[in-house]
Amino acid sequence: MTTPAREPQQERSRTTRRRLIEAAVECLGDLGWSGTTVAVVAQRAGVSRGAAQHHFRTREDLVTAAVEYLSEVQVSLLRDYADTLPAGESRIEPVVDMLLNLYAGPMFRAALHLWVAASTDEALKSVLVPLEARVGREAHRLAVELLGVRESHPGVRELVQATLDLARGLGLANLLTDDTRRRRNIVRQWARVLGDALPEPGPMPARLAGAEATRQASP
């Protein structure tokens, strides 16, 4: 008897949490860290302040959840897109294109507000630094996998890092003006240079290797 009643409640609670997080991301992009309070976010999300504070006691809690959410969405988008890419050497340009466009959107804008605010706010900084390290490691791991390279090869680690640092620099260049055209040309050159500099790709990730094997087996 309790289960059917509890499930919709849990579902409602998850929906509320999700709406708060999405409103927090929007709010960070529009108003910055100084304007992002639990009360303001609750109002944007159409959630009572009490309910919001049940989920997130402080704005640091809320913002931590928002950064985690952003990084999960990003990783999941990357994985979906990666599944549509060709295997083999022709893969490098679309993968570089994907990586260098990672930080060109509103999610990076929200994260940037937080980073900059954290540089003058110790409480926020102590929350963000370990979280950013974790998110950064995940982005790195994924880039290594998508590029199909082996980190044990000298120089590979640094070139993958440089690609992600470049992506963040390009995100910055896209903050105040639309930098799409210039970025497109940089993608093309970076892919060419990276393709020459990286050693032969290692074994494909299982899913892709499977797709490739299927393709080779067909007439």
Add this chain to the structure above:
Amino acid sequence: MTTPAREPQQERSRTTRRRLIEAAVECLGDLGWSGTTVAVVAQRAGVSRGAAQHHFRTREDLVTAAVEYLSEVQVSLLRDYADTLPAGESRIEPVVDMLLNLYAGPMFRAALHLWVAASTDEALKSVLVPLEARVGREAHRLAVELLGVRESHPGVRELVQATLDLARGLGLANLLTDDTRRRRNIVRQWARVLGDALPEPGPMPARLAGAEATRQASP
């Protein structure tokens, strides 16, 4: 009779202006855009509010002057350092090192506060966008000159741009934690890759070509 009296006054005025600009840069780094008002900066600089407003009517004026000052200091530091570098191929690693460390300091931190604030403040944005475009062009021109490459060669323009965007990404990575060691390894790899990817250097800049000629002429 008027000249000797006017000169010290002009000198004093220049000093006051300079002190206000330096205090504005510090203030941006410590308090962000929201805390950087003409009144606060005047107090930090030990200048009366009236005198400060004689130089800078609004905080947009003050901050514009600060960005211009930052970029002039940066270009001048680069030029001084470039004069100490070797000529020829061994030049590439120190030049890349210099470029990728461009945005690792407090000046970039101040600029970052402004960029992020401008993304939610149209008045600041309208001042910063043309200024940033000008500063960006100057950094690019200088990087081309220091690397001793010709932009007419296909791909060179984009690789120089990518190097500066990478530098800004590395600046971001250095905002909350000390990223010096990781950056050093990236410098080494990027110098290697860029050295392979760039065409043979064009003619040296006049000053350097002169230094090189002198060195070759000596026993």
